[in-house]
Structures are given as C-alpha cells and as structure tokens.
Amino acid sequence: MIDQKHTAALTALLSDKGIVTGGMDVAAYQTGARYDQGRASIVLRPQTTEEVSAAVSYCVKNGIVLIPQSGNTGLVSGSTPDTTGAQAVLSLDRMTTRFDLDLDNRSLRADAGLRLSDVNQKLEKHGLFFPIDLGADPRLGGMLATNTGGSRFLKYGDVRRNTLGIKVVLADEDGTILDLTCELRKNNTGIDWKQVFIGTSGSFGIITECVLNIEPLPKQVATAYLVPSSGAHVMPLLRAMEDRLGAYLSAFEGISKNSITAALDHVPSLKNPFQGGNVPEYVILAEISRTWETREGEQSLDAVLEAVLAEIWETEEAPLADAFVGPAHEMWSLRHALSEGVKHSGKLIAFDLSFRRGDIMAFCDRMKADMPQAFADVTICDFGHIGDGGVHFNLVVPKDSASASDTDFERRLRDWVFAVAVQDFNGSFSAEHAIGRKNQAYYDLYTQQKIKDMAQGLKAITSPGELGAVRFG
Numbered sequence: 001m002i003d004q005k006h007t008a009a010l011t012a013l014l015s016d017k018g019i020v021t022g023g024m025d026v027a028a029y030q031t032g033a034r035y036d037q038g039r040a041s042i043v044l045r046p047q048t049t050e051e052v053s054a055a056v057s058y059c060v061k062n063g064i065v066l067i068p069q070s071g072n073t074g075l076v077s078g079s080t081p082d083t084t085g086a087q088a089v090l091s092l093d094r095m096t097t098r099f100d101l102d103l104d105n106r107s108l109r110a111d112a113g114l115r116l117s118d119v120n121q122k123l124e125k126h127g128l129f130f131p132i133d134l135g136a137d138p139r140l141g142g143m144l145a146t147n148t149g150g151s152r153f154l155k156y157g158d159v160r161r162n163t164l165g166i167k168v169v170l171a172d173e174d175g176t177i178l179d180l181t182c183e184l185r186k187n188n189t190g191i192d193w194k195q196v197f198i199g200t201s202g203s204f205g206i207i208t209e210c211v212l213n214i215e216p217l218p219k220q221v222a223t224a225y226l227v228p229s230s231g232a233h234v235m236p237l238l239r240a241m242e243d244r245l246g247a248y249l250s251a252f253e254g255i256s257k258n259s260i261t262a263a264l265d266h267v268p269s270l271k272n273p274f275q276g277g278n279v280p281e282y283v284i285l286a287e288i289s290r291t292w293e294t295r296e297g298e299q300s301l302d303a304v305l306e307a308v309l310a311e312i313w314e315t316e317e318a319p320l321a322d323a324f325v326g327p328a329h330e331m332w333s334l335r336h337a338l339s340e341g342v343k344h345s346g347k348l349i350a351f352d353l354s355f356r357r358g359d360i361m362a363f364c365d366r367m368k369a370d371m372p373q374a375f376a377d378v379t380i381c382d383f384g385h386i387g388d389g390g391v392h393f394n395l396v397v398p399k400d401s402a403s404a405s406d407t408d409f410e411r412r413l414r415d416w417v418f419a420v421a422v423q424d425f426n427g428s429f430s431a432e433h434a435i436g437r438k439n440q441a442y443y444d445l446y447t448q449q450k451i452k453d454m455a456q457g458l459k460a461i462t463s464p465g466e467l468g469a470v471r472f473g
Contacts, residue, residue: 070142078436112141
C-alpha cells in the first residue's frame with residue numbers, strides 16, 4: 001500500500017474529497033465492468049486540470065504508478081489497477097463542471113468526467129446530441145482514450161472523427177498541461193497532436209477536457225428487422241440499402257439466433273417479434289433517420305423504408321427473405337438487451353473483432369464450422385455492427401463445465417480465435433474496446449516491431465512516468 005506520507009501530501013493537493021484510501025468506497029474503482037478485480041493503493045479524485053497536473057507531477061516524482069480511470073465501463077481491464085496493491089487510480093468522476101455549448105460552431109467544450117447520458121440530456125433541449133451510441137454509459141475522457149464507436153458508426157463515425165480538440169496532462173515531473181483545445185474543423189498547420197492521445201488508453205496522457213462535434217438529433221426514425229436470404233446475402237443486402245438510402249441509413253446491426261434467444265430468455269419483458277416465436281438464424285436491425293420534422297406532402301420514413309425493402313425484395317439477387325417495420329424503441333430494446341442476455345447464459349468469453357465488411361460472415365461461418373471440433377463446449381453468440389465491419393464475437397461455456405473455470409482453456413480459445421481473425425482474415429483483435437491488460441499479449445504478438453518502437457518513443461516523449469495499464473513498447 002501507499003506510504004502514509006504520500007497520502008498526506010496528495011491530500012494536501014486534492015483535499016479530503018479528492019482522496020479515497022480504503023473500505024467499500026474503494027471497491028467501485030477496483031472492480032471492472034466484466035472480469036477484472038484489482039487492488040488500488042489509493043484513489044485520486046481531482047476536480048480540475050490543475051489538480052490533475054499537481055497529482056500526476058507528485059506521483060511521477062515519487063515513482064507511484066497511475067491508472068487513469070474514467071467511467072470504468074471498459075471490458076478489457078484497461079481502467080482498473082492490477083492485483084499488487086501498488087498502483088494508484090486517478091479517477092475523473094469529479095471533473096464534471098465545464099459544459100460550454102457553441103450553437104454557431106455546433107461544438108461542445110466539456111470536462112472529461114461528464115457521462116455520455118448527462119451530455120446528451122443537456123444537449124437534447126437544443127435538438128442536438130453527441131452521436132456515439134453505446135450500450136454502456138461512459139465518461140467522455142474514457143470515450144476519447146479508447147476511441148469508442150457504437151451502433152451508429154455507419155452514419156456518424158467514431159469518437160476520433162467527432163473530436164475537435166482536447167486538453168491533456170502528461171505524466172512527466174512537471175505534470176505538463178498540453179492545451180490542444182482547438183475548436184476549428186479545419187486546421188492543417190502540422191501534426192494533429194490530439195490524435196496521439198485519442199485511442200491510446202490513457203498511457204500517453206490523461207485527457208481532462210475536450211471539444212466535441214455535436215449533431216442534430218434525428219426527428220424522424222424508422223426501423224426494421226430484416227432476415228437475409230442467407231449469410232452470403234448480408235453484404236448484398238447492405239449494399240442495396242446503401243445504394244437506395246444513402247445518408248439516411250444510420251444503423252445496420254447483425255444479430256445471431258443464439259444472441260436473440262439468450263436475450264429473450266434473460267429479459268422476460270422483451271417481446272418476441274418473430275412470427276410464431278420462431279427466431280431466424282440471423283437478423284439485421286436496420287435504421288434510417290432524418291433530422292427534420294415530416295414536411296407536408298413528404299413521404300414518411302416508414303413508407304420510405306417499406307418501399308425500399310419492397311424494391312430490394314423484387315431484385316434478381318433477392319437478398320431479403322423476410323422483413324417487417326416496427327417501433328424503434330421496441331426493436332432497439334432487443335438489441336440493447338443482447339449483452340446482458342449473453343452474459344447470463346454461462347461463462348462468457350468475449351471478443352471485439354473487426355474485419356473488412358465482406359469478411360464478417362465468412363469469419364462467422366468458419367467459426368461455426370470449426371468450433372465444434374476445436375472447442376466442443378462453446379456456444380457462439382455473435383452480434384455487431386455489420387455496417388462498419390465490427391462484430392462482438394461472444395462465446396459462452398456452460399457454468400457447470402470444467403472448462404468454465406479453466407484459465408488455460410480460455411487462453412487457448414483466445415489464442416485460436418485471434419489467430420484466425422488476424423492471420424487468416426487480416427482482421428483486428430480490438431475493434432472498439434482498445435487494448436488493456438486483457439489484450440496486451442495480442443498487441444505484443446501481432447504488432448510490427450517498428451510500430452512498437454515508435455509507440456514506445458512517443459510514450460517516452462509525452463509521458464515518461466508510469467501511466468496506464470497498457471505497455472506500447
């Protein structure tokens with residue numbers, strides 16, 4: 001544990017409210033959203049960028065390892081301490097004051113500790129939102145540190161695309177504050193330094209403030225469940241919808257039968273929307289949206305979607321076997337229940353993978369064919385963002401199986417799935433969850449040495465102190 005003299009010095013810098021040292025209060029900062037349970041020597045809760053700077057400076061000078069933590073909703077052990085009890089957590093949960101909205105620039109300058117739900121609640125009264133749609137409710141700093149994507153990436157892109165500027169504290173002896181809070185959309189004056197810190201899991205610096213691009217809230221939305229004629233018809237169906245709907249298309253989410261069944265079993269309030277209760281082998285949740293109210297004489301979006309689907313149905317390729325348009329809140333409620341449903345089906349071993357769009361279904365078909373021979377106990381429950389190439393490849397092992405508690409089994413399973421995804425399909429082992437301790441070994445294995453050397457060099461320049469759970473070198 002941390003020496004008492006350090007606790008006293010850090011308390012003087014941050015006040016009693018800025019320090020948590022033990023008991024139940026520490027538990028939330030040590031426990032991850034899914035797997036990990038660490039042990040923190042101390043939790044630091046600064047309220048301003050200047051307090052972050054002071055705390056970081058002290059920790060670097062005294063060799064205290066810092067783990068930056070935002071909303072702690074990540075799934076790869078990137079925001080919690082290890083089990084040694086020697087690491088300190090620096091939480092952003094008190095950094096929630098600044099919220100400066102610029103309607104003319106359609107941008108928001110905000111503290112990094114604000115939760116996504118709070119941001120969107122404040123923006124809603126202005127008809128705006130930050131267009132990153134997630135199942136969790138993270139804080140802004142963590143969203144930037146991990147470059148989150150979400151269900152509407154297809155239309156709005158990821159956090160990187162929607163960030164105009166940041167303020168960041170470097171882990172050096174001065175706790176240097178780097179002000180990159182540019183509010184310009186065009187600024188081609190050299191290296192875009194904010195991108196060095198976005199997506200690097202807090203290891204290059206702690207983001208304390210951000211300037212975000214915000215978008216008009218959709219005023220019209222139409223959703224449908226689509227049943228493709230086969231797995232091979234998923235991509236032709238997506239292309240047909242993109243050709244006919246253009247920028248209207250905001251989501252194209254693929255969901256397997258096993259995932260839907262798990263959600264329906266776990267959440268009794270969910271309505272089974274399929275005829276006779278028979279869940280298809282694979283379903284697409286498609287959404288289209290417009291940002292204005294329906295105009296006089298204008299076709300409703302439901303009618304637009306129905307007309308497009310009828311047109312696709314009659315094409316020679318016929319990629320669509322069945323479809324029905326329904327209320328958006330009902331259709332999305334099933335999609336948002338998938339993670340919880342799968343998690344309660346057994347021992348969950350989750351993967352966040354990314355492929356060229358045309359390779360997703362081929363990868364899933366390969367896994368369905370090979371999994372029974374390679375790992376007989378495993379059930380595949382996949383779903384994901386087909387429109388942008390991402391798939392949440394969830395594997396469930398029965399809780400009463402010996403494999404459920406076998407760490408070597410999980411390691412062999414992960415090694416095999418990642419090898420197929422990365423080596424055979426040129427995919428990514430982390431689509432939107434970043435690295436973290438859970439994926440560290442695969443970063444080490446699959447990253448070119450020169451890139452690791454460059455990353456290590458940037459880390460030495462920006463934050464030479466012990467910062468973050470990830471080792472990029």
